[in-house]
Amino acid sequence: MGAAAGSFYWLGLSFNLSSFLSALIGVAVALLLTGGLHEDGLSDTMDGFSGGWDRDHRLQIMSDSHIGAHGALALLLTLLIRAGCIAQLSSAVAVMSALIAAGALSRVMMYGAMGLLSPARQEGLGFSAGRPAPEQQWICLGLGFFIALLALPFDTALAATLAAILGGGCMGLMAKRKIGGHTGDILGAVQVIAELSALVYLASALTD
Numbered sequence: 001m002g003a004a005a006g007s008f009y010w011l012g013l014s015f016n017l018s019s020f021l022s023a024l025i026g027v028a029v030a031l032l033l034t035g036g037l038h039e040d041g042l043s044d045t046m047d048g049f050s051g052g053w054d055r056d057h058r059l060q061i062m063s064d065s066h067i068g069a070h071g072a073l074a075l076l077l078t079l080l081i082r083a084g085c086i087a088q089l090s091s092a093v094a095v096m097s098a099l100i101a102a103g104a105l106s107r108v109m110m111y112g113a114m115g116l117l118s119p120a121r122q123e124g125l126g127f128s129a130g131r132p133a134p135e136q137q138w139i140c141l142g143l144g145f146f147i148a149l150l151a152l153p154f155d156t157a158l159a160a161t162l163a164a165i166l167g168g169g170c171m172g173l174m175a176k177r178k179i180g181g182h183t184g185d186i187l188g189a190v191q192v193i194a195e196l197s198a199l200v201y202l203a204s205a206l207t208d
Contacts, residue, residue, distance in 0.1 A: 038191045043067050091206075098206060100151045156202070156206070
């Protein structure tokens with residue numbers, strides 16, 4: 001995903017488009033390739049967390065396919081922040097490196113959430129995916145860090161990993177408090193927030 005989005009960002013720059021417009025194109029390509037699956041999870045999660053008065057009501061709202069105001073705002077803000085981070089990085093090489101690293105690390109965080117949190121429902125995507133063993137989680141984290149290390153210097157890759165853990169962990173803790181575990185929507189939200197956390201750090205660290 002990161003390589004594809006970065007490639008279209010570079011393509012936009014090569015046609016003399018602005019950094020921000022090229023960034024929006026890169027983000028759009030990534031959304032087309034994933035079908036917006038994780039962003040859909042984020043918007044459902046925000047609607048449920050903000051609108052539900054108890055666990056069952058929050059889960060009911062999250063299972064509704066309609067998007068509410070809080071979900072729409074969360075979706076819009078995260079997309080703008082992602083595009084803004086890409087535009088600030090400016091250099092096509094820096095953008096490619098950051099997107100590859102953040103994309104890998106954020107997907108590792110989903111796997112971690114599956115292992116550390118129990119399913120909030122006894123059905124659905126989150127439940128059917130199963131619960132990985134601790135050693136599998138460590139292997140996955142190591143693989144994500146290795147991919148980040150291929151794209152970034154060691155110190156930067158380590159800091160980006162910590163940023164992704166912080167962002168994804170905060171979303172996981174919120175899910176634990178609000179609904180007692182994870183769902184497929186929660187996993188999508190963890191990925192988006194972890195990716196944004198890593199990108200925000202990298203936008204600062206890789207900018208001249």
